[in-house]
Amino acid sequence: MLLVTLIFASFLRFWHLGQNPPSLTWDEAAWGYNAYSIGIDGKDEFGRFLPLDYLESFGDFKPPVYAYLDVIPVKIFGLNKFAVRFPSAFLGVLTVLLTYFLTKRIFWQSERKNLYGLISAFILAISPWHIMLSRAAFEANVATFFIISGVWLFLLSIQEKKWYILLSITSFVLSIYTFNTTRVVAPLLILMLGIGFRKELLKMRKQAIAGIIFGIILLLPIAGFLASSRASLRFKEVNIFSNIGVIIDTNQEIANDNNAIWSKVLHNRRFAYGVSYLKHYFDNLSPSFLFIKGDGNPKFSTQAVGEMYLWDLIFFTAGIFILFRKREGNWWIVPFWLILGIIPAGTARETPHALRIEATLPTFQIFTAIGISTFLYWIKNLEIKKYFKFSIVFVIFSVLFLNFLYFYHDYIKHYPKVFSREWQYGYKESINYVLKNYKNYDEIRVMTALGRPYIYYLFYTKYNPDRFRQTAIVHRDANGFVDVLSYDKFRFMEKMNTANKNRSKILYISTSDNIPKKSIKLKNFYILNGEPVLVAFTRKI
16 A cells, blocks of 8 residues: 555656656756756856755755755756756655654654555645645755654654654754744754653653754754855745734824823734734635635646635534544644644745645644544444445545546646746756757847746756856845846847847847837747747847
């Protein structure tokens, strides 16, 4: 059963990985090009040698692990979509395997531990949530692998192999070097495990102290960066606490009540921010998000099903009640893990957010597995003929299979066409055209309307990293955001400038709705539903 699950999980994550999703996001292109660059001379795109604290990308200072994991796939498969997404898909499959072992460790005293593990792994294997995040270069998906590995290795060290606590700490630290959200979630989980197993840790004091010291040593390369303003740049950009609208509203309410003391207490801005945080926190647990529509961002959901299946709702809900009633093994880990995993996501303006709470996986699947296994045991013990038992199970699981089939058919057949625009489709096709005509022009001007075109040009042209660093004109603003204005013949412009004082031969790449009059269209580029997205044109000299 486990082997079949892993084969199925591999198929769902690797089949047509280079074709669907239909194009690379700019973050994916950045991961690939940085891996390509590090593989050539050990430096990232901007020339930092083997950076451990961050990779600078569009002003977003990313934890660097994904780029390092991608160096070997890029070397083996070349600089392409499959290679860029390989670490996420591969570790996504391993996450399914780890879920089996983790679940058995959590419920180590239960007679159903093996069944819990198998069902949890299978549900994660077919999860829309995990499939979609495993099929793109999302560093959150890799961080989830390290988080699950860290918890599993911790339980293994507590129950059997004491020195495995060093491997557990290593996994948790690697998650911190992988994704911003896990910089909060990993310490919280370590604290949870430390408190929950304080008696066991006292009995293995030597190993516990060694683990703490080892963890501190591993964090030293990133400590300075975490204390800097650059580390919080992304948080400042997306968090709810920078929304001054809350303060304006509370001040207005107080003014409406003639500055009464009771109004100042009731409409205190701290209280208002607290209410806002709770709202955003619980957005991530809304039934619509989990079971019906999914994340509003098409990169994380097909929009046709939830992050989980609709049938999960019954078993998930039942599993929660059963878990708290039976309290088997280290049952408390599951609910506390889920609660802690959402804490950092609650500070974000955009909620719910499947990517930012992925570190809660596989808790949702474990709850669901408990519900399903209890249902199977209930059917088994019913005093009816085996034929009727089989019929009930067959009908119910046929419905579950059809729900999965509906998702997968939609994802394979319709999703790429409907949402290719959201994946910046069109860049590769336009760049291939540019490459064919590169020698015919003195300058190539590219409009930035689709977002971050320079990284796509570096990626699809496999441009030499050292040459890029020598020719690039880079602009960094006061907030730390980065724009590459030009390199080589390429000029990247927010608004297309067609001025040509030197009467040069210029090729323009623009969105289809931004073509100046008296331009000569050369070629249109389309997204997969047939709509024009980019156009190549030139102008008479």
